[in-house]
Amino acid sequence: xxxxxxxxxxxxxxxxxxxxxxxxxxxxxxxxxxxxxxxxxxxxxxxxxxxxxxxxxxxxxxxxxxxxxxxxxxxxxxxxxxxxxxxxxxxxxxxxxxxxxxxxxxxxxxxxxxxxxxxxxxxxxxxxxxxxxxxxxxxxxxxxxxxxxxxxxxxxxxxxxxxxxxxxxxxxxxxxxxxxxxxxxxxxxxxxxxxxxxxxxxxxxxxxxxxxxxxxxxxxxxxxxxxxxxxxxxxxxxxxxxxxxxxxxxxxxxxxxxxxxxxxxxxxxxxxxxxxxxxxxxxxxxxxxxxxxxxxxxxxxxxxxxxxxxxxxxxxxxxxxxxxxxxxxxxxxxxxxxxxxxxxxxxxxxxxxxxxxxxxxxxxxxxxxxxxxxxxxxxxxxxxxxxxxxxxxxxxxxxxxx
Numbered sequence: 175x176x177x178x179x180x181x182x183x184x185x186x187x188x189x190x191x192x193x194x195x196x197x198x199x200x201x202x203x204x205x206x207x208x209x210x211x212x213x214x215x216x217x218x219x220x221x222x223x224x225x226x227x228x229x230x231x232x233x234x235x236x237x238x239x240x241x242x243x244x245x246x247x248x249x250x251x252x253x254x255x256x257x258x259x260x261x262x263x264x265x266x267x268x269x270x271x272x273x274x275x276x277x278x279x280x281x282x283x284x285x286x287x288x289x290x291x292x293x294x295x296x297x298x299x300x301x302x303x304x305x306x307x308x309x310x311x312x313x314x315x316x317x318x319x320x321x322x323x324x325x326x327x328x329x330x331x332x333x334x335x336x337x338x339x340x341x342x343x344x345x346x347x348x349x350x351x352x353x354x355x356x357x358x359x360x361x362x363x364x365x366x367x368x369x370x371x372x373x374x375x376x377x378x379x380x381x382x383x384x385x386x387x388x389x390x391x392x393x394x395x396x397x398x399x400x401x402x403x404x405x406x407x408x409x410x411x412x413x414x415x416x417x418x419x420x421x422x423x424x425x426x427x428x429x430x431x432x433x434x435x436x437x438x439x440x441x442x443x444x445x446x447x448x449x450x451x452x453x454x455x456x457x458x459x460x461x462x463x464x465x466x467x468x469x470x471x472x473x474x475x476x477x478x479x480x481x482x483x484x485x486x487x488x489x490x491x492x493x494x495x496x497x498x499x500x501x502x503x504x505x506x507x508x509x510x511x512x513x514x515x516x517x518x519x520x521x522x523x524x525x526x527x528x529x530x531x532x533x534x535x536x537x538x539x540x541x542x543x544x545x546x547x548x549x550x551x552x553x554x555x556x557x558x559x560x561x562x563x564x565x566x567x568x569x570x571x572x573x574x575x576x
Contacts, residue, residue, distance in 0.1 A: 233539055235300065237546055238572040242564060244526015251527040251563055256550070258560035262404075263530040275390045275439070277407055278332040279324050280375065281398045282368045283317055284359040285310055285341055300576055302545045312576060314344060316399055316541055319548045321347055323401040326551075327559075332391075336371045365432075365471045366463075369455050376437065376448040383441050390439045397433035399541055400514075401534045401548075403559050409436055409508070416497055416506035417446035420475065421514040422490050424523055429490040430475045433535055434514045436506075446503040453501045454478050479505070517543065517570025527567050534566060542574035 244250030252259040298309050307315055317335075324333055325347070332349050339354035355374050357367045372395055379393070392410050396402075409419060419436035422429050437447040458466075458474035465473060479500055480487055489496050489507070497506050510516070511524045516535045520527055536544040543566060551562045 233573045233575045235542075235575045237543070237565075237569045239568045240571050242526065242567045243521045243524075244567075247526055249529060250525065251529060251531075251560070251567060253564035253567060256557075256561055256565045256568065258558075258564050260529060260560075262560045262563070275392065275410070276330070276332065277328065277392045277394065277410075278334050279328070279402070280334045280336065280372075280393055280395045281320065282336045282359075282364075282371050283341075283343065283398050284338050284364060285313060285343070286361065298576075300542070302542060303549050312541070312545075315545055317343070317345055319544055320398045320400065321345065321350060322548055323403065325349075327402050328405050328407070334375075336375060362467045365468060366455075366458060366466050368432075369451055369458065369471055372435070373448055373451050373455065376444050376451070379439075380441065380444045380448065383444065392439040393437040395435040395437070396533070397535065397537070399536045399544060400433060401536070401544060402532070403534055403563065404530070404532045406436075406513075406532055409506075409513075410438060413495070413497070413506050415504055417443045417503040418450050419506040419508055420479075421510045422507045423510040423514075423519065424491045428469065428472045428476060429487070430472055430479065431510055431514050431535070432471045432475055433537070434508075434533060436508075450478075450501050450503040450505070517566060520567060521571045527563055531563070534563070539573040539576065540570065541576045543569060 242251070242253045245252065251262065299306050300312060301307075302315075305315075321333055324331060332351065333347070335343065335345070335350070335352045336355050337343060337352060338359040339356060341354075341359075343352055345352070353375070355371045357370055357374075359367050376393075379391075394406060413419070416436075417438055419434075421431050421434045423431065437443060454471070454474045457477050458470055461477065462470040462473045464470075479485060479498075482498075482500055485498060485500070493509055493511065495506065495508050497504060499505070508514075510519065512528055512531055513533050514535050515524065515527060515531050515533060516537055517540055518538070534547075546569075547562050547566055550565050551557060551559065
């Protein structure tokens with residue numbers, strides 16, 4: 175091989191050039207030039223080769239069952255098919271709250287205009303049970319199931335949906351309020367707007383508190399793709415000292431999941447939670463705007479918490495709830511494995527489903543599983559929530575079509 179600079183490979187490495195004291199002054203520079211040129215030639219060869227495609231995982235339009243994670247563990251749900259073999263620890267009810275206390279579940283929800291018809295055919299139509307949905311319809315179906323689960327397990331609670339004033343949500347239920355809040359609810363800005371809507375909501379509640387005549391209304395802000403499978407009232411009884419509660423998991427980059435935030439409904443609790451979220455919003459807009467569509471809120475939450483020098487991040491790897499002072503608020507950290515259980519983490523780091531799970535979060539491509547779970551629960555009188563949880567546990571490893 176002859177190089178373009180007039181020196182052969184033999185000249186570079188042979189004795190004629192590389193002898194005596196010359197290797198140090200001449201051979202090494204020429205050798206590095208040779209290596210560089212060979213690297214360029216190799217790169218050109220690879221650039222003409224076919225680039226391997228990222229492996230595409232099939233997403234299913236029906237439930238796919240596998241083994242139930244946690245088999246044999248004494249503190250995990252045990253199943254035989256879709257039948258629960260162990261009793262879940264349900265039963266703590268909001269009726270145990272102090273007199274004059276109520277709970278409201280609050281979520282942010284927005285719909286988007288979608289061109290559903292092309293050449294007379296519906297785009298992205300899916301079928302669950304005997305019902306077919308287009309994109310908008312399945313979003314509303316998820317919202318309806320979100321409400322169904324709350325009214326099944328916490329019938330005395332209120333539900334508040336924060337939304338764009340231009341949205342017309344076809345959801346009418348008892349104890350449900352749709353509250354318009356001005357803002358940017360576009361897909362790109364929805365996570366940022368969610369925090370802003372929470373802050374505006376808490377501002378209005380702080381201003382109205384004087385009219386409640388001593389009545390306390392606690393708030394739990396959640397994603398709309400969750401199922402409340404047990405009463406959440408005990409949080410406020412068992413942990414009387416917190417202002418705001420977050421859920422944590424053993425995840426180095428994203429230890430906090432923003433899909434569940436509880437706020438104590440006292441005047442101090444509401445104001446402390448508002449100030450805390452304002453700090454999160456400030457960090458979000460200054461550091462994480464590139465992630466404004468997804469994950470930015472969770473990154474900002476983690477930054478605010480971990481920026482306190484006294485905070486011990488090793489506690490995120492443990493299973494117990496704990497409390498700390500963050501940005502002037504008493505923050506309660508609750509384990510995701512109980513208060514924000516997700517199917518993929520349930521099959522992984524959670525090692526199944528704890529017997530006292532309270533909230534199931536159908537994040538990502540598991541919205542179908544949320545609708546299928548509610549359909550299963552109501553399909554037969556012999557099925558109860560524990561059996562439904564077995565269905566979720568056995569089918570949650572799979573990604574679905576929505």
